[in-house]
Amino acid sequence: xxxxxxxxxxxxxxxxxxxxxxxxxxxxxxxxxxxxxxxxxxxxxxxxxxxxxxxxxxxxxxxxxxxxxxxxxxxxxxxxxxxxxxxxxxxxxxxxxxxxxxxxxxxxxxxxxxxxxxxxxxxxxxxxxxxxxxxxxxxxxxxxxxxxxxxxxxxxxxxxxxxxxxxxxxxxxxxxxxxxxxxxxxxxxxxxxxxxxxxxxxxxxxxxxxxxxxxxxxxxxxxxxxxxxxxxxxxxxxxxxxxxxxxxxxxxxxxxxxxxxxxxxxxxxxxxxxxxxxxxxxxxxxxxxxxxxxxxxxxxxxxxxxxxxxxxxxxxxxxxxxxxx
Numbered sequence: 001x002x003x004x005x006x007x008x009x010x011x012x013x014x015x016x017x018x019x020x021x022x023x024x025x026x027x028x029x030x031x032x033x034x035x036x037x038x039x040x041x042x043x044x045x046x047x048x049x050x051x052x053x054x055x056x057x058x059x060x061x062x063x064x065x066x067x068x069x070x071x072x073x074x075x076x077x078x079x080x081x082x083x084x085x086x087x088x089x090x091x092x093x094x095x096x097x098x099x100x101x102x103x104x105x106x107x108x109x110x111x112x113x114x115x116x117x118x119x120x121x122x123x124x125x126x127x128x129x130x131x132x133x134x135x136x137x138x139x140x141x142x143x144x145x146x147x148x149x150x151x152x153x154x155x156x157x158x159x160x161x162x163x164x165x166x167x168x169x170x171x172x173x174x175x176x177x178x179x180x181x182x183x184x185x186x187x188x189x190x191x192x193x194x195x196x197x198x199x200x201x202x203x204x205x206x207x208x209x210x211x212x213x214x215x216x217x218x219x220x221x222x223x224x225x226x227x228x229x230x231x232x233x234x235x236x237x238x239x240x241x242x243x244x245x246x247x248x249x250x251x252x253x254x255x256x257x258x259x260x261x262x263x264x265x266x267x268x269x270x271x272x273x274x275x276x277x278x279x280x281x282x283x284x285x286x287x288x289x290x291x292x293x294x295x296x297x298x299x300x301x302x303x304x305x306x307x308x309x310x311x312x313x314x315x316x317x318x319x320x321x322x323x324x325x
């Protein structure tokens with residue numbers, strides 16, 4: 001299987017994962033009058049498909065014990081279950097995050113949820129796999145959390161961002177963040193304990209767990225959505241072809257980021273790879289500035305917060321990369 005043999009290659013893969021994780025939501029922005037719960041079925045299929053495609057290409061470059069098929073046959077059942085549970089937890093966290101963005105706005109939801117996820121995911125993963133300089137990693141995480149807060153303040157400074165925030169929306173943000181931080185340590189366990197799973201096998205079982213859990217989480221939210229009216233499967237079959245294609249594309253983009261992040265983690269450790277991958281809000285903000293013109297006509301305060309966000313994210317990436325040394 002293909003794995004990086006230098007920090008430069010691993011860092012490039014981690015940055016690519018952040019770009020993918022920060023870009024997939026653009027596919028949903030391109031869909032008009034199509035509920036997220038329906039879009040999400042195609043998205044979940046997309047993330048599973050790309051894990052299979054990359055697993056049977058990049059993960060099969062050699063026919064040794066580490067290649068995808070051999071690794072799946074030799075892996076412990078408990079590690080497979082841990083990984084599928086990680087996928088189910090990620091899926092619930094992702095659905096709650098989107099609902100939180102609808103309820104509270106990006107300015108509140110992203111800083112709270114991603115900030116919590118970053119700290120929970122990195123700390124627990126490092127405890128399970130203490131690879132790298134802990135002090136530098138902690139400093140990088142602090143910089144990343146500050147950057148997420150700056151991202152939220154930048155959006156909050158926009159005149160269009162003013163809205164009241166309910167207690168329910170804050171609770172949803174917090175739950176989403178904690179859950180989003182829990183899949184990484186479960187994956188760390190599967191990659192380090194007992195008969196371990198390799199990164200491509202982890203990607204396959206994680207995305208399979210996410211897809212299968214849609215039949216629980218997504219069906220529940222279709223019937224009892226946190227935002228809007230209930231929707232039925234008939235809406236999915238009546239959905240526009242562009243909506244289905246964009247859903248699949250969104251899944252392919254996010255899934256590519258996941259595979260690259262896990263493959264890089266094989267070299268750096270999950271804590272470091274996860275920390276850099278969670279630079280995704282910086283990428284999302286770039287899309288907001290350059291593609292969606294969300295900051296067109298914004299005041300100097302919003303632009304200052306944006307500039308500070310990029311500075312702190314760059315510091316975070318440098319510190320986390322240095323922690324691997």
